[in-house]
Amino acid sequence: MRGNLAIGIDYGTESGRVLIVDVRDGRVLGSHVTAYPHGVMDDTLPGGGTRLGTNWALQHPDDYIEVLRRSVPEALRMSGASAEDVIGIGIDFTACTMLPVDAFDIPLCFKDEWRDRPNAWVKLWKHHAAQEDADRLNEIAVSRGESFLSRYGGSLSSEWMLPKISQTLREDPDVYEAADRFVEAADWVVAQMTGTLRRSSCAAGYKGNWHKAEGYPSRDFLKAADPRLETLAETKLRGEVVASGTKSGELTGEMARLIGLKPGIPVAAAIIDAHAAVPGAGIVAPGTMVLAMGTSLCHMIIADTEQPVEGIRGIVEDGIIPGYYGYEAGQPAVGDLFAWFVEHAVPAYVREEADREGISVFEWLGRGASRLAPAESGLLALDWWNGNRSVLASESLSGLIVGYTLHTKPEEVYRALLEATAFGTRRIVGAFEESGIRVDAIAANGGIPQRNPLLMQIYADVTGKKVYIPAAEQATALGSAMMGAVAATAAGGGYDSIAEAAAVMAPPVKKTYEPIERNVRLYEELYREYVALHDYFGRGASGVMRSLRKLKERAAGGAADA
Missing domain, CATH: 3.30.420.40 (ATPase, nucleotide binding domain)
Known part of the structure; x- marks a missing residue:
């Protein structure tokens, strides 16, 4: 050359x-x-x-x-x-x-x-x-x-x-x-x-x-x-x-x-x-789902055939790797969701304690959340703070947390939000597998996978798949x-x-997260409850989220007119 x-x-x-x-x-x-x-x-x-x-x-x-x-x-x-x-x-x-x-x-x-x-x-x-x-x-x-x-x-x-x-x-x-x-x-x-x-x-x-x-x-x-x-x-x-x-x-x-x-x-x-993260992670053949994780999360996988998949956000021939069909699904709020919580919903004492210890609020919350077992927080969240891209494809949906009590702590809410994004990813993985597109493993790219081992272990436990982290942070x-x-x-x-x-x-694999059997079993039960909420609020049994959005828009329009 x-x-x-x-x-x-x-x-x-x-x-x-x-x-x-x-x-x-x-x-x-x-x-x-x-x-x-x-x-x-x-x-x-x-x-x-x-x-x-x-x-x-x-x-x-x-x-x-x-x-x-x-x-x-x-x-x-x-x-x-x-x-x-x-x-x-x-x-x-x-x-x-x-x-x-x-x-x-x-x-x-x-x-x-x-x-x-x-x-x-x-x-x-x-x-x-x-x-x-x-x-x-x-x-x-x-x-x-x-x-x-x-x-x-x-x-x-x-x-x-x-x-x-x-x-x-x-x-x-x-x-x-x-x-x-x-x-x-x-x-x-x-x-x-x-x-x-x-x-x-x-x-x-x-x-x-x-x-x-x-x-x-x-x-x-x-x-x-x-x-x-x-x-x-x-x-x-x-x-x-x-x-x-x-x-x-x-x-x-x-x-x-x-x-x-x-x-x-x-x-x-x-x-x-x-999509650039797929070859950036060294994935050029079917079987591995690539997560490009940042403010939002994009799920990509390549396959030999074109199959209908619930909630797919695009199937394009040669769209990612020439010679294959490239599939894309996604969640529109992941890093943005965690940032929202830290910026707008964390009490002052958390910031004060983090400052006193010389660590970030994210580190403080992560340390506390890592001490909790799956389901120990008593909370369950839907990850729709910016709508749902897959599998429901509706920007009118909004976030939800169930299980609050007077004893709920910020680190418990933070863990529930981490788990919610993992449940959303599992629902997407399930949609692919139900359509005959195999997902053998997950490769997660971006700064969040590099910096947040708790989140990556949760993804492995919730999906039951090995999660690989490529050495390149900027895949x-x-x-x-x-x-x-x-x-x-x-x-x-x-x-x-x-x-x-x-x-x-392509870079080597930096770290692999294996599913932990006990956590997998606990998350299996919690995931069933997630799906129940997902379907109730997302598939039409309750239209409250969409109604609230319309009321908000009408109220905002009225205020602007005034």
Whole structure:
């Protein structure tokens, strides 16, 4: 190889990370993180003028370029290597994180006439204000018997491309008309680097309802949703769709100068952040479920065949590893759920005691929770603080804790929340196994699995599966670097396939959690009660959670009118 470095760029919810990786052995030589200057905008637009409604989550597109400006040169400096050694660049991103652009791929929110219009900004993956649109699209698709729904568990999510576009059209048709295209932020960043906008098959397939053989949903379906949407696919969703890991273009001279690299470096088509963790963990064959665990949790597995799975959030041919069908399910609140508890529900004395001992609140809670046996807290929780993605596919559901008494302690609540996310994962594993997709083991990636051994042991005990923790803490960025190494093949370097790159660059297993038999038995009983609550509140026996959400929205709307 003429050079030996690949760059992996991981765009998360709050920040972006750049990794410099030696393609000869997968060693990380440099790493740097840039927090998004504008963060997640869920209250007002920049400048504090225009207020946002309930369940909005927006971002500023320049924050993504700031990651390139700051972190690429700094990570390269930390690696001690030369820009001449970089042979390829790969990018992973949250999805569906989308924005409207003009005919020159300039975000509408950059323009004075649109900067005060919320729908002109980036809608982050966890923007849920399009639920009304998702519900309506689902009703139309079901009534028409649309076959594409079977690849998405029978429903579209408000987090996805079509509902978010529909919301824009419904709320601000002027923005819709002004948009030349709606694009994934991942594809926009690659376009800024290469000068050409192409769409990643990963994001298009999982979040845009694109199919390798059929394309996007039909004109008839889109017209039934709204006559103005009839030509959406060939107009505002137009663009070549390319597979992740393939070369999307080459680094332009302008961008090379901005970020301290050489022009002409191959840039791979983007991949969804969670999906990059699959090759990043060395998983390139069926049987192992990969958990990409952060603020949310994405469950991915590859299989030889396409099978319907309850609550699946996407089945895409070649969507993760070429030659296999890639399956995705998920839970929309894991790290976010734990953070909510620490930030908003922990009493002052916990913070005081943690400060006195010089440890974090998470450490304090974890220490107390680890002293408890399964079921000892007397609590049981549903993990729906940000809705349910799989298997119920409803953002209208909300969290629940049963079993509070006057003696309940914070560490008991914390353990119940840890267990709730594990129960949610077990329900997803069960859906796969009921459909004939085998799940032999689990590989967990991200900072949480590295830092929280109690949580990982709970996952092993609740699921009854071995849980592997890869040595690479940043498996998503490493997977993106692998994509960059594969894209470099066209320029005479890199690897011919993702499997070939993973065989050399994937990390070893750092730790394995084996199920503890006594805990497995106790959790079996507790899980039965979880399923009873799951089905009662989630499958229609009680609609109280959805009713509360509607009442909240009506009350908030009334307050705004007043």
